[in-house]
Amino acid sequence: MLKKGNSLRQSNEINAGSMADIAFLLLIFFLVTTTIAEDKGILVKLPPWSEDEPDITKLNKRNVYSVLVNKSNELLVRGEPMSTKDLRENTKEFIMNPLKREDLAEKPTKAIISLKNDRGTNYKTYLEVYNELKAAYREIWDAEGQKRHGKNYEFLTRDQKRDLRKDVPLIISEAEPTSFGE
Numbered sequence: 001m002l003k004k005g006n007s008l009r010q011s012n013e014i015n016a017g018s019m020a021d022i023a024f025l026l027l028i029f030f031l032v033t034t035t036i037a038e039d040k041g042i043l044v045k046l047p048p049w050s051e052d053e054p055d056i057t058k059l060n061k062r063n064v065y066s067v068l069v070n071k072s073n074e075l076l077v078r079g080e081p082m083s084t085k086d087l088r089e090n091t092k093e094f095i096m097n098p099l100k101r102e103d104l105a106e107k108p109t110k111a112i113i114s115l116k117n118d119r120g121t122n123y124k125t126y127l128e129v130y131n132e133l134k135a136a137y138r139e140i141w142d143a144e145g146q147k148r149h150g151k152n153y154e155f156l157t158r159d160q161k162r163d164l165r166k167d168v169p170l171i172i173s174e175a176e177p178t179s180f181g182e
Contacts, residue, residue, distance in 0.1 A: 062103065063110045065094045069129055071120030084128050091136035095168065108140075108168040116175040130172075137170045144168060 067087070068076040075082045077090065095111045097104040105111035113133055117126055141153040144164055149156060156164065 059112065060106070060110070063105045064112050064114055065091065065105070066114045067116070067129060067133070069115075069117045069121045069125060071118040073122050073125040075129065084125075084132060087129065087132040088136045088139070091133055092140055095136065095140060109166075111171065113172045114175060115172060117177045119177045119179055121177070133172055134170070137168070140168055141165070 066078055070076070075084065075087065077087065082090065091113065094104050095108050097107070115129065115133065138153065141161075141164055144167070145151050145153045145156050145160070148164070149160055153161065153164065
């Protein structure tokens with residue numbers, strides 16, 4: 001016969017005393033093991049800090065490729081309006097000067113790209129212009145790598161890349177942005 005007592009009755013409750021400990025350990029585990037991707041932005045090598053006044057050098061206007069972007073996101077390249085889609089080819093022509101024109105850079109080592117924005121310029125437009133200027137140099141390096149070594153720039157050795165960049169250095173000077181509409 002079955003006894004009806006408290007000793008044989010089974011409990012329907014689950015012991016949840018350690019659930020808080022387990023949840024806390026899982027939380028710590030995921031916090032420690034999760035990596036947070038950070039936005040790196042545009043990688044630009046800045047000149048070293050100096051307390052000295054900068055040396056003001058008179059540049060030959062012929063060697064300066066000035067790119068101005070106004071608050072309406074319009075380009076003015078060397079005093080002429082231009083669209084972003086034409087910027088890369090025009091920049092390559094300026095740097096390399098294949099026809100030895102008098103109004104373009106004397107040689108690639110003397111070519112200076114000057115980029116100036118308005119404070120009202122869209123960041124998207126700024127990036128498009130900056131990317132087109134860098135892409136112009138990259139295409140020049142690829143073409144020179146093909147001509148000299150039969151390979152694109154990315155497949156060259158470190159020494160080959162250094163020699164190529166010595167002959168066609170990446171010189172993009174960014175001027176302080178102007179106030180809205182100046």
